[in-house]
Amino acid sequence: MSERIAVVGIGATQFRTITPDVSYKELMFDAAVRAYDNAGIDPRRDVDTFVTCAEDYIEGTSIFDEYVPDQLGAALKQVHTITGDGLHGVAAAVMQLRTGRFSLAVVEAHSKASNILTPDGVAACAQDPVYVRPLCLNSHFIAGLEMNRFCAESGVTPGQCAQVAVKNRGNALSNPIAGQAAKLTLEDFRHARPVALPLTELDVAQSVDGAVVVVLATESRARELRTKPVWLTGAGWCNGSPNLETRDWASPKYVTTAAAMAYKQAGITDPRHYFDFAEVDDTYTYKELQHLVALGLANACDVGRDVELGKTATKGKRPVNVSGGALGMGHMYECIGLARLYCAVQQLRGEAGMQQLDKARTAVVQAWRGVPTASAAVLTLAT
C-alpha cells in the first residue's frame, strides 16, 4: 500500500475580470509564491515534479508547455503540461507521488481570459468540424440543449436553476478573492437576456483572470512540513463520448464514473451522507444540480427543491459551493477545478474566514471541462 497523499500548500491570486497590469506569467508567479510560502518550501530545492494544466488555443500560443517552467521555479526540473482541468493535473500528480519516486508535487492552472478577444470562436472550434461546426452555432447551444433535456427528465425548473446563481453569487460576497460576486434576485432573471434558451446570461459563469497553485506531498514528507495536511483520499477522472450524437443528454455518466473511482479509493460507500460540503462545477446553473445527482449526492427529482429549500446553502444540510463556485468566483477555463479545491482546502483547514463552516471535515470537489466536452475529474478530501 503506497503512502497517503496530502495537500500541504495552496496559493491563489485575486480573481478579476481584467488584469491589465500583469502578464499570465506574473499571475502564475503570484499564486506560486503564495503556495510555496503557505507550504513553507523552496521550489528550487524541494519540489520534485510540476504539473500544469492549459490549452494552447486559450493561451493564444502553440506548444504552451514551453511557457510554464520559469515562473513556477520549475526550469531544469520535472514538469509537464496537460490539456485538462486542474483536477486532472492533481490526479496526475497523485499518481506520480504514489510511484514512490517523488515526495513533493506542484499543480498549477490559470486563466488570462481577458486576453482572449474571441472566446466564443475558440469554443466553437472545439465542435466537430464535419457535422457540427458548419451549422455556425455558438457553443452555448450545447448547454441549452442539455439544460432543456435535463429539466424535462428531472422535473427541475429554470427557476430552480436560477436559484443556483442567486445562491452562488451571493456566497461569493464573503469570499475575498471572488471576481463575480453579486446580490441577485429571481427578479433579475426575468429581465436577463436569453443566451440559448432556457439558458439566460445570468445562468452562465462569466470569465475572470487568476491563477491557483497547489502543493501536494506524500504522508512522510507532509509530516516534515509545518502546515496541517488535508488528505486527498480519492482522485478519479473520466471522459464520456465527445460526440454530440452519442452522448446521454440528461445525465453526465462520466461524472458518476469519475466519482465512483474516487469514492472507491476513499472507501466511501454512501456519498449522500458522507460529505460535510461539496464544491462542484457550476459553469452553468443547471450543471450544479446535474452534477450533484451524478455525484450521488441528490436525487434528480429532489435536487431542484433542495436548492429552493436552502438545503445546499451555506447554512443548509450539506452546503454546495460555499465559495461562490464558478458563477460567483468567475469562470477560469482549466483553473475552475483548482479554484474549487483551493476553497475546499481552506474550509478543511478551518481557514475560510467569513465563509468558515462549523462542520468541515470531509469534502468532494468536482470539475467539468465545459462545452462541448464530456470530461470530468473528482477528488475526495478529509482532515
Next chain:
Amino acid sequence: MALKERINLPGEARTWYGELPVQSLYTAGDAGDRFLKTLKEKDQFMGSPCTACGEVYVPPKLYCEKCMAELKDWIKVGPDGALESWTEVHVGLDGKRLAQAQLVGLIRLDGATTSMVHLLAGAEPNDLCIGMRMTPVMKPAAKREGAITDILHFRPK
C-alpha cells in the same frame, strides 16, 4: 500580488495584438464520405448498426464506440425522426447578440439510436416538445455540396 514592484498607472499597462493564423483540412472519413454522398445524391440517410450491441449510428461510423466492434453493415434510416431536445440560440460565433435567433434541435432519426444536431424551422419554441415528429428539408439537388448543410433544417411533420 506577490510582486515587489507593480504598475500603478492604468496608462502604463500595455498589450500587444496577435493572431493565430490556423487553417486546416478535415477528413470526413470513409463512413462520413459515404453518408454525405448518399444524402446528397439519393436523399437517403444511412446508419451503421452494431450487430454486437445493437447501437445504430447516424451519422455512421466504421467502429462502435460502445463495444469497439468494427461496423460493416449499412442500413437506411429516417428521413423522419423524433425531437430529443431543442434550444433557441441568441448569440453568434462572435459572442454578439443575433438579430435573428437560431432554433436548434437534437433529432433521433427513425431506426437510429443516436441523435443528430441540426437547425429547426417552421415552429415557434413554445410549439416544440420532446418526442415531436420532425422531417428534414433538403437543399435543391443542384445546390448540394456533400456537406451536413445539404440539410437546410428539420421542421415539424
